Amino acid sequence: MQRLHERGINLHPFTLESDAESCKQDSALLLFTLKSEVNTSGRIAYTERNESNGNRVILIVRGNKPFTIMYRRENQPLTCEALRVKAVIDNKTKKVLDIIQ
Secondary structure: OHHHHHOOOOOOHHHHHHHHHOOOOOEEEEEEEOOEEEEOOEEEEHHHOOOOOOOEEEEEEEOOEEEEEEEEOOOOOOOHHHHOOOEEEEOOOOOEEEEOO
């Protein structure tokens, strides 16, 4: 949660827990995609930054519990194999982006 707060993102832990409980298997939930990064000099577009952890905010769910939050760059794959989960889901649309059958 600290990494989210550092970037000015306020997600309530109960929201994350509720999202995690809806997962039927270990999953990666794409929570949202950031348009810019907050830093000491103000907002800078990700495309203009030299370094970035990424602008995609991903919640990893294991055993129906929030496990970790990670950032991924847009050029990094959002696949089950890359994220070591059984399903990748867009949390906003509930669309399955990748799944291991």
